[in-house]
Amino acid sequence: MKRNILLHPDPRLKKPCAPVTEMTDELRSLADDMLATMYDAPGIGLAAPQIGVLNRLIVMDCVKDEAEAPRPMIMFNPEVIASSDELNTYEEGCLSIPDQYADVTRPADVDVRWIDRDGNEHTETFTKLWATCVQHEIDHLDGKLFIDYLKPLRRQMITRKMAKLKRELARE
Ligand code: NI
Numbered sequence: 170m171k172r173n174i175l176l177h178p179d180p181r182l183k184k185p186c187a188p189v190t191e192m193t194d195e196l197r198s199l200a201d202d203m204l205a206t207m208y209d210a211p212g213i214g215l216a217a218p219q220i221g222v223l224n225r226l227i228v229m230d231c232v233k234d235e236a237e238a239p240r241p242m243i244m245f246n247p248e249v250i251a252s253s254d255e256l257n258t259y260e261e262g263c264l265s266i267p268d269q270y271a272d273v274t275r276p277a278d279v280d281v282r283w284i285d286r287d288g289n290e291h292t293e294t295f296t297k298l299w300a301t302c303v304q305h306e307i308d309h310l311d312g313k314l315f316i317d318y319l320k321p322l323r324r325q326m327i328t329r330k331m332a333k334l335k336r337e338l339a340r341e
Pocket residue numbers: 262263264265305306309
């Protein structure tokens with residue numbers, strides 16, 4: 170089932186999320202809904218707070234080549250446990266901040282630990298777009314948006330545009 174994606178500015182996008190302590194069918198179905206919502210948008214990553222659920226859960230699939238098999242990932246309590254000194258800059262966007270893009274510099278490679286939908290723990294090294302995406306999504310769980318990396322003026326400009334967009338949408 171597709172869910173509504175919250176748009177910035179929204180207080181729920183600024184809150185730290187609680188760890189998942191027990192895997193339930195409800196959480197599994199929430200994760201499935203998040204994947205469906207992400208693919209539909211379309212996007213390459215989505216964090217639970219973006220649909221108003223303040224739990225540490227993200228989904229992503231950074232496979233862009235249509236000829237390649239999709240790799241839907243569901244990650245509970247994801248955590249960066251090591252970061253490379255080498256940095257990488259990508260032009261980032263966010264489903265909660267539509268049509269706004271900006272360069273963000275982050276560690277190029279990260280080791281991430283998480284729990285899958287069956288409760289099993291995994292650790293994997295992510296590189297390139299996957300590394301950027303997983304860091305962007307984990308930031309959401311700490312109430313942090315990619316625009317928080319930008320200079321204040323640029324951030325305020327984007328936030329003003331978004332507030333205007335939300336007023337227009339509310340009038341429709
Ligand atoms: Ni985002």
